Amino acid sequence: MLRRSSSFLGILGCLGLFLGCGGGGTSSDDIVRVSRQNNSGTYAYFREAVLGKEGQFKLGSIDQSGSKDVVELVSITPQAIGYSGMGYATPEVKMLAVKAEGADAAVAPTSENAAAGAYPLARGLYIYLLGEPEGATKHYLNWIMSPEGQKIVEDIGYVPMPAVEVTDETAPPEATIKVAGSDTMVNAAQAWAEVYMKKYPQVSIQVSGGGSGVGIAKLIDGTVDLANASRDMKEEEREQAISKSAGKEIKEITTALDALAVYVHKENPLNEIDIEDLKQIYGDGGTIQKWSQVKGYPADDATN
Amino acid sequence: MTLQTSQSEIASGGSKSSGGLSQLLNRISDKLEPVIEWTIWFCGWSSIIFVAAIFLFVAIEAGGFFEQVLDEETNKLEYRWKGFEPIKGFTFKEFFTSINWRPDRYDKPEYGILALLVGTGAVTIGSMILAVPLGLGAAVFISEFCTGRVKETLKIVIELLAAIPSIVWGFIGVVVLGPLIVSATHQLSHIIPGFQPAFVGVNVLNASIILALMSVPVIVSVGEDSLKAVPDSYREAALSLGASRWEIVYRVLFPAAKNGLLAAVLLGVGRAIGETMAVLLCTGHAVNIPTKLTDPARTLTATIASELGEAVRGGDHYRILFFIGVVLFAITFVVNLVADLVVKGIKGQDNA
Known part of the structure; x- marks a missing residue:
């Protein structure tokens, strides 16, 4: 067994030698x-x-x-x-x-x-949604922009936005919010969701990654409520969103800087x-x- | 026959109700028979149906024949026939001869898959150079040169090798094999003047080794089966003529089992072409025509895997990725067809 593996490595070395010499090019x-x-x-x-x-x-x-x-x-x-x-x-x-x-x-x-x-x-880290936020979603988005939400942004290593104090003290209604999108933002999104759900257990927030494009595609398809994106929405995507959502307005919120x-x-x-x-x-x-x-x-x- | 009748006599004599039950069972099985027959027929044809359906799906997505629109009345998303619309700026000549893969370019996207085709080819050939001798050697060893416990242990361990998920292989390639390749080639460059060391561990060599290790179990198990299928009388005849063990393997077993061995190799090739996750991690995923083993490259499958998730659904980029799927389909189809023809050709010679 040992002999075979060593001859195997030998063959590899020879192959590497041939092709290494032939190519030329790279230097340190x-x-x-x-x-x-x-x-x-x-x-x-x-x-x-x-x-x-x-x-x-x-x-x-x-x-x-x-x-x-x-x-x-x-x-x-x-x-x-x-x-x-x-x-x-x-x-x-x-x-x-x-x-x-x-x-x-x-x-x-x-x-x-x-x-x-x-x-x-x-660059900005955005959350996109279709139409005006309502109920728990609105409460959650306001909380993200509050000093508490922005503190999390800072802890993770991003640059926080100027925080907006939440004046409305009413608790959010029972709801499930689905979030998907940017892999860059997924750690922040998860931290927000965890802290928020601990504070308001009646709201369940499901966060998944996949990339900015995936998040926006899911938002357009209606399978998520919020899309995280580390880039602007493309013109192609804006057109799709408008044609598929019966003319709902696209909302963009800058949650942090990266x-x-x-x-x-x-x-x-x-x-x-x-x-x-x-x-x-x-x-x-x-x-x-x-x-x-x-x-x-x-x-x-x-x-x- | 007599035993059966006597048994049924005993059964019917013993109790009337059990006779009725067996009649009932008989009747049910009579009724069931066409259903079972139909089910088996469906199982046989299902693979053809599935292949056709998948090909149709991939082709339809690539062609962009349908568009998703919102029905104003029911407020539901519906698929509507749109007809074929060529992708802007796409030409077959550019697709197959250009190395510029920039499907995201906003003003003038470039869809050249030459570098990806070469990458797939390089990784597949590289892995087969390693896997075929290793796999066939192991198959010969297991089938002819070892017995008893050693044989069983080897077979089980090799089958375990096949059970390792490809993402784990990819991870091993990046974390273990990558740095190993870098340090090994640097050592070699000190010994051999003019030898170019690798600067990145993720490259064609890395992916070839990982893919080889992934296809070896397939080659070994199919190859071993086909060697086992060669009748012992062949071996006995060769031994009686004074052949050495090596001569038996080389002159008797290989020619006798060549169809099975070829099938083993082609299954390995199939695995190497179709593998996605491991090559995505191990090749370096660079749009680049590799000129040596230590260059990074990119394969067709890995391109689909990494870009499809973020492409705008139904958009040009999405359709191009599905078109690459059609190309992959064509490649595997050609490989299988050639294999079939080769096997048929060998059979024809045998008959003649």
């Missing part, structure tokens, strides 16, 4: 781009904020299906660069400060900077990055392939 200076699958809210936001309205991603990036997966892959890949929500940072990765076009200095991705509008990669952090491996010597360099790394037609081309990267200190 190459940037490994980590991205998200093409319909995640994070992907859409990053494209708009970094690559511009008409910008496209360079193909060939490693597309992960979850915010956490991006950070995990970056943490085990020394040459990697990735983007993901600020709340997903671990000790194995480093968040780069980002310098906006025309800005004087790079800004670190912190809650304070995002709330002050200084950090260039911050600062998107640019992650690199903890041993990467880089500490800050220009938006323009990010665009050259990720964008279609971008010229940056190697870490040594990035501004501020020490030329002789390449990671091995």
Whole structure:
């Protein structure tokens, strides 16, 4: 058995050798781009904020299906660069400060900077619903925007919105509220639901993830009451919603801000990055392939 | 016959009521017989019905023949026939020859699946290079070279291997095999000058190894069955002619069991092409034509899995993903057809 497995590994090694030599190309200076699958809210936001309205991603990036997966892959890949929500940072990765076009200095991705509008990669986290909220749904949404709801947002690592004190003290009626959508928001949505249900046991809130697109599709189909989304509703979706819901109005509530952090491996010597360099790394037609081309990267200190 | 009649005589003589009961049972079974017959007929045909229905469903979704609209009177959602409407900017030439997969591009979506086709092909071929020798070797070992407890243990363990869910395989690929590949190729690059180490653990090699391990149990169990089906007289005849054990396997068993062994390999290929979750995690999911084993890639199945959940239902992106489903259908159909023809060809030679 041992002999067989060792010869198996030997064959593997030979194959790897042949194909490794044939291909050529990668060196330890190459940037490994980590991205998200093409319909995640994070992907859409990053494209708009970094690559511009008409910008496209360079193909060939490693597309992960979850915010956490991006950070995990970056943490085990020394040459990697990735983007993901600020709340997903671990000790194995480093968040780069980002310098906006025309800005004087790079800004670190912190809650304070995002709330002050200084950090260039911050986006809204939305809840969508069809028509005016009523009963328990209205009570729940008001509670989310109250100091108590916004405290949870802050605890999870997002940037809270200015809280609105709830003046109406009446308890919500018995109800079930179904919520689905953005994977970025699912931890916040779950925390809201848990705390709220403990406070008002007559209301049952069912939270599921699936992605911004799934949440909105379910809202349009009428299978959920609220859709979490980390991107704006697309024109196509707005049209569908209106045609299928007998002309109900689409309501958008900004519940929090999420600062998107640019992650690199903890041993990467880089500490800050220009938006323009990010665009050259990720964008279609971008010229940056190697870490040594990035501004501020020490030329002789390449990671091995 | 005589025993039966004597038994029924005893039964009818013993008590009249039990005779009535058996008559009743007989009558019921007479009535039931057509129902049972029909049920069995349905079981036989159901697979064809299901395949046809699934193909129809996938094709209808890809064609976008129906649209969901709100009925003003009943206030319910209804499907209405819309007719075929071509997807904006879609051409077959671009679909099969372009590597640009950007279905989300808002102004001018690009639907090129060449990179995904190559990815599926690379991962499938890579896994078969590993799995076929390993699987057939294991089948020969289990069937010919071991007996008793060792044989039973091996068979059970290999069947257990088949029971591991694909998401677990994917996880093993990312967490265990990925870092292993990175460090192993770095070690090799120190020994061999000019060797390019892998920088990302998730790549074609990773997915090939994981897929190989997933298809080995299929190949082993089908291959072992077909080797077992070769009559012992063949082995005895070969032994009596002075053949060594290796000669028996290579010159007698392989030719005798080739249909079954081919079926085993093709079932393995089927598993590799159709596998989704493990390759989604292990390939790196990058739209990229791999030029070496350590490059990340993306497969057709993984693309459907990761994008369908968020595509706007009935939209262009959604329909393109279903069209990829049609392409996958066609690929497996061709593989099966070729397998059938090859098996028939081998049979024809045998008869001649």
